Amino acid sequence: MVTLAKVAEAAGVGESTVSRVLRNHGSFSRKTRDRVMEAVERLGYVPNRIAGTLASAGSRLVALVIPSLTNIVFADVLRGASGVLEENQHQAVFSVTDYDPEKEEALVAAMLAWRPTAVMLAGFEHTEGTVKILRASGCRVVELLDLDGRALDLAVGFSNRAAGAASADFLLRRGYRRIGYVGHDPDRDTRAAKRFAGFRETLGAAGVPLVDTEIHAGASSVENGRSGLERLLARTPDLDAVYFSNDDMALGGYFHCLAHGIPIPARLALFGHNGLDIGRVTPQPLSTIRTPRVATGRVAAELVVADAPSQVVDLGFELIEGATT
Amino acid sequence: MVTLAKVAEAAGVGESTVSRVLRNHGSFSRKTRDRVMEAVERLGYVPNRIAGTLASAGSRLVALVIPSLTNIVFADVLRGASGVLEENQHQAVFSVTDYDPEKEEALVAAMLAWRPTAVMLAGFEHTEGTVKILRASGCRVVELLDLDGRALDLAVGFSNRAAGAASADFLLRRGYRRIGYVGHDPDRDTRAAKRFAGFRETLGAAGVPLVDTEIHAGASSVENGRSGLERLLARTPDLDAVYFSNDDMALGGYFHCLAHGIPIPARLALFGHNGLDIGRVTPQPLSTIRTPRVATGRVAAELVVADAPSQVVDLGFELIEGATT
DNA sequence: ATTGAAATTGGTAGCGCTGCCAAAAAATCT
DNA sequence: AGATTTTTTGGCAGCGCTACCAATTTCAAT
Incomplete structure (x- = not known):
């Protein structure tokens, strides 16, 4: 496996220099940059974000715990969220609860093991256990597609x-x-x-x-x-x-x-x-x-990425008069 | 943040003991187990899998890079896969390519940074770059919903x-x-x-x-x-x-x-x-x-979990004679 | 040339966990 | 009781990276 150390050696520079170049953070000369990039290219180096996350702070991982994938509603939310997350170098991780609060708790716990930046859930109804571990985790929480209840942190959707x-x-x-x-x-x-x-x-x-x-x-x-x-x-x-x-x-x-x-x-x-x-x-x-499904996912992701203060965002809904009434 | 070291201290045992108990791996007495679990409970400890993954080998992360979430076909595959993965303590991570091979390459590269156990993709058509980094990564590759072409490693679906x-x-x-x-x-x-x-x-x-x-x-x-x-x-x-x-x-x-x-x-x-x-x-x-969409996801996940040898699995399809012909 | 400031660079201590090894404790056998 | 095996335990070196700090180089100003 190619590691940062090997790239550093190949490029004839220190590890921290490679790290700085790769994250485009801190200062380095154009010459070193080229040398590092050449080595990265040549060795086919892919940074290890597991290690990176452990060493730094944020995981840039966002957990989506949704009730169902069959229901297109949640697929839409996922789509809205994943688009924005991707643009901001975050990764979406998901699990499906099958509308089961106990399973939701287990999945949230499993998700927290990855130290996500935020956890997104459907609605306000959660087990006490879920609420407790979520609170204790210190990570951002977004409750989606519901406004009728009290939000834990962020909430996006409609009533x-x-x-x-x-x-x-x-x-x-x-x-x-x-x-x-x-x-x-x-x-x-x-x-x-x-x-x-x-x-x-x-x-x-x-x-x-x-x-x-x-x-x-x-x-x-x-x-x-x-x-x-x-x-x-x-x-x-x-x-x-x-x-x-x-x-x-x-x-x-x-x-x-x-x-x-x-x-x-x-x-x-x-x-x-x-x-x-x-x-x-x-x-x-x-x-x-x-209902604003894609927008719900999008806005939720934007709030998380921007680390916005706790708030409730009402995206509203629109009545469509079709031909069946 | 509660760490394993703090749990160990609280329980009055060594770190490795806590690790063993939590993973139910290696031997320990019933008494220590209870003591550890009590401390875990009391402190609300959630193991850090980022650290765990870095220290051990596998990430137990499976990357799903799919063309679309709007198309229910892929939602079905995701559903089939995530069910099996979950049962086997793996995590699904996904990204959406919008049917764009270049985007697929970028997303696969981003996924590989998480050192996934496997990467699942739709079909056989990928850019040269995608194939190259996939090959170099050494992780398992599953190509889904297509059999008409040459598989990189595993392939599950139908013709x-x-x-x-x-x-x-x-x-x-x-x-x-x-x-x-x-x-x-x-x-x-x-x-x-x-x-x-x-x-x-x-x-x-x-x-x-x-x-x-x-x-x-x-x-x-x-x-x-x-x-x-x-x-x-x-x-x-x-x-x-x-x-x-x-x-x-x-x-x-x-x-x-x-x-x-x-x-x-x-x-x-x-x-x-x-x-x-x-x-x-x-x-x-x-x-x-x-078409066997859910089954495709399920079988793909099973192969990955079992670390099965390279193979192509034809799940077939069934012609349904409805009333429109 | 000499000095000081700014830009660039490398060394190294962790991040929180697991894997290995050896030590200690308990159980079993002469 | 002593010797031997088995079980249980703790210590510690990494995993690959980032953050911090100090060292070095470069550059401009005197």
């Missing part, structure tokens, strides 16, 4: 409760009164649960009952959305609008309607959440709320 | 050429003769290009011409599939089947047909590639080829 309320408000103003809900496991996806809470609350405040609810125990998926709506309608056929826990579910509902010739929105209105691209190119664009 | 050929063969046997293609940038997504090559070759061998082709310069997406099919049909309305570069594109094509009342498959057949879940719950299930 799910507000998004749910806005969805309800929209359906009410459009005149829908027999409204149902098709969702997925609220215990695991607490952000979906918050949206639902905001939604129900707004309906309640308007004196409109939530007629029926169909909740699938597993994760959200197009398939579960389709079967969920099917079951809901079998039980309560006279609904005039259905709110879904997210666009995947809503898309499934939409497919159910297409397959069974249910006219949309004449006979039934559908409303999703997230504003996925695919929802814009279905025969009828999906009515939904567009 | 895209064969998949394209199988697709063509299927359409031919179903009696389609006026076949078109809607695809995305073949220079960047070389695996899609290989499928297309296999497809064309098989048509050619059967003496059936590929009637028309519409290639979008950008990445694949539902939207580009939809607009692509629209342009293709505007130019060549009398096609009886269209092969798409992947399911995202095919789904877009399907939506175009739904929106414009084009009967499927009576008037036009659609065939995709990947076998995404969503394609199974559309009103008419999509005819496609299911």
Whole structure:
């Protein structure tokens, strides 16, 4: 293995000189620089950041602990974050919790062993243990895609409760009164649960009952959305609008309607959440709320890179009036 | 910061003893173990793997350099790999190349600075520089989702050429003769290009011409599939089947047909590639080829963890006869 | 030339851990 | 009890790098 010492020897200079040249830090003459670079090139030297990190301070490693990779939401966040991190010479490391808080704790602990600059997590709901080790670690913490709760350090996203309320408000103003809900496991996806809470609350405040609810125990998926709506309608056929826990579910509902010739929105209105691209190119664009997923990742990374003071950043959301309402 | 030395002092034992207990390696009495664990607990000690890695040999870090996170294919691979890696106390680190070989080279170089156990890449097409530093690094290399080429070390996936050929063969046997293609940038997504090559070759061998082709310069997406099919049909309305570069594109094509009342498959057949879940719950299930994406990630990780000898693993693919052909 | 300041350079002590070795303690056998 | 084996333990030298400091060289100013 080629080490810095060998490069130094090959170039006929001291180790610290090589280190300075390579990091472009401190002073050195043009001549030495060329000599060092030539040796680096010739030997094919790749600096060892493990050693570098140990010797200096920061690891320039950012840990992303996300609930799922199947859900495109988190892939988007990852994408936003990794772009910015890369531009700033940081490295993204990730783990998937499967929406399990205990697993999150274990993964956070494992991540902290790498002494990351920051840990990014989804939402505010963590085990006590997670909070404790995170606090003790002294590294920056960013909680993503949720604002309804108290932040540990940094938080970036939008209010799910507000998004749910806005969805309800929209359906009410459009005149829908027999409204149902098709969702997925609220215990695991607490952000979906918050949206639902905001939604129900707004309906309640308007004196409109939530007629029926169909909740699938597993994760959200197009398939579960389709079967969920099917079951809901079998039980309560006279609904005039259905709110879904997210666009995947809503898309499934939409497919159910297409397959069974249910006219949309004449006979039934559908409303999703997230504003996925695919929802814009279905025969009828999906009515939904567009969430700032990539921006959340991007902003979170920017805050971490800039070592910004603790703060909460509300990126908001945008209601998209498609053709399904 | 709590270090191993402090734990040792607190527990009244030597450093190496703490190290042994924590790694459950070597021998120690039950009594010391309890004493050490108590101190670890009390001080909230989290081992520093940066230091551990430097002192020992392997980093237990696996670098995944993938073209895109938007494409669910790679999210699936990541998922498969990260599950296995986690079970074996390895850490996944990733970077996104945006299908750019130069960027891939830069990212691989950056990754190697972390002295990973293995580097996983998509496909066989890399710059000379990438190959050179990979070779020089001495770490394991896994090339994913492609078998049509020469492997550097390990390769896991399926033959895209064969998949394209199988697709063509299927359409031919179903009696389609006026076949078109809607695809995305073949220079960047070389695996899609290989499928297309296999497809064309098989048509050619059967003496059936590929009637028309519409290639979008950008990445694949539902939207580009939809607009692509629209342009293709505007130019060549009398096609009886269209092969798409992947399911995202095919789904877009399907939506175009739904929106414009084009009967499927009576008037036009659609065939995709990947076998995404969503394609199974559309009103008419999509005819496609299911690829072993999660399995590819899983197997790749298993090989790396087991430090298996160089080999090529063909996971095959499965043709799914949906209702669009 | 002589001096002082500035630029450049090398030596070396860690960073926190693991691996090795030898010492000490405990267990087993004559 | 003494001898021998086995288990348990601590000390310490690195891993490859960076940070700091002191030494050296260069340069401009007197």
